Amino acid sequence: MGFNAIRAAVTVVAISAALLGGLTLTTAPVAQAAGGVCTFAFNKNPYVLHEAVVVGGIVECNPAPIAFRIELQLWHRSGTSNPQPKGEPAVSTQIPNPHLNVAAMALDCVPGVWQGRIVMRATWDTGTDEGRNATAPTFIQC
Numbered sequence: 001m002g003f004n005a006i007r008a009a010v011t012v013v014a015i016s017a018a019l020l021g022g023l024t025l026t027t028a029p030v031a032q033a034a035g036g037v038c039t040f041a042f043n044k045n046p047y048v049l050h051e052a053v054v055v056g057g058i059v060e061c062n063p064a065p066i067a068f069r070i071e072l073q074l075w076h077r078s079g080t081s082n083p084q085p086k087g088e089p090a091v092s093t094q095i096p097n098p099h100l101n102v103a104a105m106a107l108d109c110v111p112g113v114w115q116g117r118i119v120m121r122a123t124w125d126t127g128t129d130e131g132r133n134a135t136a137p138t139f140i141q142c
Helices: 002-024
Strands: 029-033 036-042 047-049 052-062 067-077 084-092 099-106 112-124 127-134 138-140
Touching: 036 112, 036 127, 047 138, 052 067, 052 112, 067 099
Parallel strands: none
Antiparallel strands: 029 036, 029 127, 036 052, 047 052, 052 099, 067 084, 067 112, 084 099, 112 127, 112 138
């Protein structure tokens, strides 16, 4: 009985760490090389604005990279389906100096779970790094 209680406690801690890890990604560096760091922070989880679903955030780099690319995409899942990309992705190659605002929108709001995801790549003289980040899955009732 004591072993099962310990196993249950370890499981709760592991699940909590996984959930908190997903929440803290929004402020952690997602592209980092020896010569610089870029971070991405979502403004908030996906939300409805004028019957469209919107997600956005800010990239900050220190120092500015010599090459940069970010792609922000909304993803939707209804019921038990697999998540699917919705709307056009926001793609930018503008170098954050020191920051860059990025937003994506899906004009066809449908009920379900929405998530914003980014892929960001930054290059400095010392190397290139790529990072990924996502919002928490957010249920939206349109």
